Amino acid sequence: MNGRGVHALGWLAGMGVAIGLAFVLGSYHTDVYRKMLIWVAMALGFNFLFGVAGQIAFSHFAFASVGAYGVVILSHQLGLPFGLAFVLAIVICGLTAFIVAIPATRLEGFYLALATLAFSQLVRVTIDEGGALTGGTGGLANYRLPPFFGVDVRGPWYTVCLVLLVAFTLWILTRVDASWFGRACRAVRDNPRAAEAMGVDIARARILVFVMTSTLAGLAGIGYAYVDNVINPAVFSLENSFLLLFMIIIGGSGRHVGAMLGAVVLYLAPFALEPVAGNHYMLVFGVLIVLAILFRPDGLAGLLRITRPGKAA
């Protein structure tokens, strides 16, 4: 079997396991699994923005909230058909990201981080003060995913949708990463001046990658909206944005597998540590993060490189 066949088989096997889990897990583990999948999708997008394109932005959860609130407000508050609301929510995410990207991506490093932090706060305040439309700080509840083309997507089938969301996010990002645009993004990250000298339009690349990853975050937000059928501002907090950054650093910045590993490990760690470490589990969690940064600066994905010398994951 050639390399492409092995690659396709790997994808199929991974998808098979991920989908199979949706049908064997109990209620609690399904819940944790679904939320972990949302984190994985978020981490993949943020990894491309931060790890591949080198943009330090803290607006990822803000865009997730735009997607989540967008679809719920459009379909359940304003009564639009779900399909239309879904598409419009994604378009709103893309357009908002484009508007934010034009001024923000002219900034670099911490200035971009600060600009996106300000945008996140603006979104938060808008939701908090949105009255009945956004539900204010209490959020929105009392809605359900309507039948989609006559199909009621419930139980394990919704988990399958989230697996497909992750697969779509991974597929699109690996395709883009392998293209000239992915190489241009890495070049801009490593040396903007050299990239420009080689003909890369830096501003265009930065805007495109910001819009793409922010729209993917919005898509993940839409997925989250129907996990518990509740959305509230607390879930899209800055605290989670920092956790996302940790996930990328611990997993291995710039590598898709690293983003996935980081998201899985850091999301599940508190659940796994609590029964072992009691009330001090977050302390243990923090110590483990520090140790991981100290002893595995290339992230958990670096472990795969050690076990498979010469192979990039």
Next chain:
Amino acid sequence: MSRSRSTRLSLAAFAIALTMPAFAQDTIKIGVITDHVGGSKFYAEPVTRGIEYGARKINESGGVLGRKLELIIEDDQNKPDVSAAKARKLVDDGVVIFLSTTGSPSTQQAQTVSLETKTPQLAPANGADQMTTALDNPYFFQTGPLASVQLATLMAYTRKKGFKEVAIVRDNTALSQGFADSFRGGLEKAGIKVALEEVIPQGSTSAVANLQKVRGAKVDAIFQAGISGPEMLQFFRAYAQLGMKEPIYGSYNLSIPAYLTMAKDLMEGVIFADAFDPDRPDVKTFLTDFAKENSGGPAGSLEAYGWDGIHLVAEALRRAGAPDREKLRAALQGIDKFDTIVGAKGTFWSFAGGKRAGFHPQGAVIRVVENNQHGRVLQAGQ
């Protein structure tokens, strides 16, 4: 006796012996969602302490329906998504009911689980009015003093003060916004103008700018609707720093003892709504017994919410006659005039008439901070 028969009898005796401890140890599982690491830790943990103490005392007096209560406690980090996950874990673990002691958004999100799995859920201390209205969930019950009741009690107390213009100061949490909305509605209804509403966002390192605006507005009083500890500490620091004299009126959030440590000597004279009268004889007994039998400091109103909450569950279980979720829900809904430690003298919790917010409309009291302590009751009821 034949050998085979004696073998069969021995096996039967062995089987009975094996199952006996199982019957003896058969418990009624009750879930508790608390917060040991997040922003609601400073009120969730004391409420949980009250639940644990209450369960211990119930078990010491023989349990309920001949069985001991077994608490299964989960930490939701005050994160709504984690709270829902932990609620599912408790349901999978076989609890007949779970009590939520953390923040309103977390309790709200866990409601989707109680509704979906038809498992009763009790929020013994949450006070946000929208908890029982945002979602039509017949399995959810709330006994914390509603923001609207606190406000009405505060209004009844302040009416005689003749205020014309006041300021509202809050943070950007769900409960705080709920309190502020209730305050505004009640104040405006009473003909008192809200000159400005200042928001101290979570993570703020100073509230001086907010309070400078309040000072500039020359209001008669400040209604403090904040619930987030660190931000409210900034409020009291700024108030003292600016030498302000406007009287402060606050919600039951200010009854949390941690404030007296965090904002030590900064809260003198603050008037706050509460649901706890330490001068009631039964409350005094509770406080004395709690201090005697528990380490980790004396009890206050928060522990009382937990104590009353678990006793309410025990009473509902007795009325249900079996640890069955549906019967327990019906029994809870049927509870009327349940005597509590919490609340003004002579008041009780009741879910009569299909209500799911059980706090008595006359249950709130007005207290004042004196000598850095939660002091006497100035007024009981509205």
